[in-house]
Amino acid sequence: MGKLFFYVALALVLVSGVIFAPEHAALAIHPMDQFNVASLTGGAVGTFAITNVTLWLALAVVCVFLLMVVGSSRRAIVPGRAQSVAELTYGFIYKMVEDVAGKDGVKFFPYIMTLFMFILMANFLGLIPMSFTTTSHIAVTAILAGLVFLTVTIVGFVKNGAGFLGLFWVSSAPLALRPILAIIELISYFVRPVSHSIRLAGNVMAGHAVLKVFAGFAGALGLFSFLPIFAITAVYALEVLVAFIQAYVFTILTCVYLKDALHPSH
Amino acid sequence: MASNTQDAAHGAAEAAHGSAPGMPQLDFSTFGNQIFWLAIALVAIYLILSRVALPRIAAVLAERQGTITNDLAAAEDLKAKAVEAEDAYNKALADARAEAQRIAAETRAEIQVGLDEAIAKADEQIAAKTAESEKAIGEIKAGALESVKLVAADTAEALVTALGGKADEKAIATAVADRMKG
Numbered sequence: 001m002g003k004l005f006f007y008v009a010l011a012l013v014l015v016s017g018v019i020f021a022p023e024h025a026a027l028a029i030h031p032m033d034q035f036n037v038a039s040l041t042g043g044a045v046g047t048f049a050i051t052n053v054t055l056w057l058a059l060a061v062v063c064v065f066l067l068m069v070v071g072s073s074r075r076a077i078v079p080g081r082a083q084s085v086a087e088l089t090y091g092f093i094y095k096m097v098e099d100v101a102g103k104d105g106v107k108f109f110p111y112i113m114t115l116f117m118f119i120l121m122a123n124f125l126g127l128i129p130m131s132f133t134t135t136s137h138i139a140v141t142a143i144l145a146g147l148v149f150l151t152v153t154i155v156g157f158v159k160n161g162a163g164f165l166g167l168f169w170v171s172s173a174p175l176a177l178r179p180i181l182a183i184i185e186l187i188s189y190f191v192r193p194v195s196h197s198i199r200l201a202g203n204v205m206a207g208h209a210v211l212k213v214f215a216g217f218a219g220a221l222g223l224f225s226f227l228p229i230f231a232i233t234a235v236y237a238l239e240v241l242v243a244f245i246q247a248y249v250f251t252i253l254t255c256v257y258l259k260d261a262l263h264p265s266h
Numbered sequence: 267m268a269s270n271t272q273d274a275a276h277g278a279a280e281a282a283h284g285s286a287p288g289m290p291q292l293d294f295s296t297f298g299n300q301i302f303w304l305a306i307a308l309v310a311i312y313l314i315l316s317r318v319a320l321p322r323i324a325a326v327l328a329e330r331q332g333t334i335t336n337d338l339a340a341a342e343d344l345k346a347k348a349v350e351a352e353d354a355y356n357k358a359l360a361d362a363r364a365e366a367q368r369i370a371a372e373t374r375a376e377i378q379v380g381l382d383e384a385i386a387k388a389d390e391q392i393a394a395k396t397a398e399s400e401k402a403i404g405e406i407k408a409g410a411l412e413s414v415k416l417v418a419a420d421t422a423e424a425l426v427t428a429l430g431g432k433a434d435e436k437a438i439a440t441a442v443a444d445r446m447k448g
Contacts, residue, residue: 032288032289032290035289035290035291036290037290037293037296037299037300045295045296045299046298046299047298047299047302048299048302049299051296051299051303053296053299053300053303053304054299054303057303057304057306057307058307060307060311061307061310061311061314064311064314064315065314068314068315068318068319068320068323069314069318069319069322072319072322072323072326075322075325075326075329076326077326077329077330077333079326083326086319086323087323087326087327090320090323090324090327091327109320110312110315110316110320111312113315113320114308114311114312114315114316117311117315118307118308118311134300134304136291137290137291137300138291138292139291139296139297139300139301139304140300140301140304143301143304143305201291205291
């Protein structure tokens with residue numbers, strides 16, 4: 001039965017490929033157009049203009065609200081589906097903060113939870129066809145990573161004073177090596193926000209661009225468009241995984257950096 | 267000059283925006299807009315989470331933990347109570363058994379005392395009766411001896427008289443007394 005459906009679906013794809021094939025198959029691929037920022041009201045993109053960025057950021061906020069507030073509104077002792085997911089997310093991030101950053105990192109839990117929920121929701125919303133992916137923009141991820149970098153640096157100096165500089169002075173290494181290691185550590189410290197932000201934006205952007213490229217092939221190949229369509233299906237599944245993993249990676253790296261600020265000794 | 271370079275930069279940005287293969291990510295003219303709305307979104311999510319969602323979920327989790335702990339404690343309590351009840355039952359059983367034994371022993375002792383008393387009384391009565399009887403026998407014996415003496419004296423006197431003698435009362439009494447002794 002399943003096999004029959006598969007062949008019917010395959011035949012439909014082939015027939016539709018024949019029927020809807022463009023008159024003159026042009027390779028019209030614009031993989032980066034999906035990332036364009038455009039004003040929804042028309043006109044220039046000013047600082048306070050309402051754009052597609054505004055729309056999809058607002059949708060991310062709404063999704064967070066729906067899951068975490070509406071989902072947990074029944075306060076049931078035996079949770080329902082939405083409450084289970086909300087509690088699972090809470091427990092997942094709480095345990096991560098506690099395990100990686102330590103007991104005194106727990107007071108940063110709401111902050112880290114904010115980062116995780118935002119990135120997760122933005123990534124998943126970006127997977128809806130025709131949507132706009134806010135986390136594919138360097139401007140957004142750089143702000144997120146910059147916030148983490150600033151927080152970690154300020155917390156490090158407030159908590160440890162000058163002792164925070166011990167993070168760069170590897171006391172377990174031979175004395176002669178320490179200045180060299182200090183320079184390397186210093187560079188790696190300042191590269192952190194760059195890698196932190198570009199990793200997220202790069203992964204999301206690359207996946208979405210690949211989907212668009214395959215979609216362009218599907219439009220151009222006519223009869224054989226089923227091949228890129230299968231590829232799109234596979235890449236989409238991978239992108240769902242990447243959407244979660246990148247949110248997870250961003251969050252756990254934040255916890256690791258926070259641990260450095262709270263306990264700078266190696 | 268300054269306005270010239272500004273114009274040039276603006277033109278370049280416009281060109282980047284307009285041309286298809288450019289990266290919209292590097293179109294700096296949209297950065298202000300993105301950062302402004304991102305800040306609002308992050309603050310909104312932070313407030314939603316830290317003011318409402320996280321305390322609520324923490325409370326629910328704590329309440330669930332509390333309920334589970336309470337239920338376990340209650341079960342422990344009931345178990346202890348059951349053990350206590352069993353102990354009390356066993357103790358009551360042992361007490362009842364001891365009480366029964368005590369009552370039996372008491373009753374036995376009471377009966378013994380009554381019995382002893384009755385035996386003593388009976389012994390006393392028997393002794394009294396015996397003494398009375400002995401006295402009566404002694405009396406009867408004495409009475410019999412006296413009678414024999416009288417009869418003997420009378421017979422002796424009658425014999426002496428019949429034989430033609432003169433009965434000397436004093437001599438007869440002495441003779442009878444001698445005979446009676448021997």
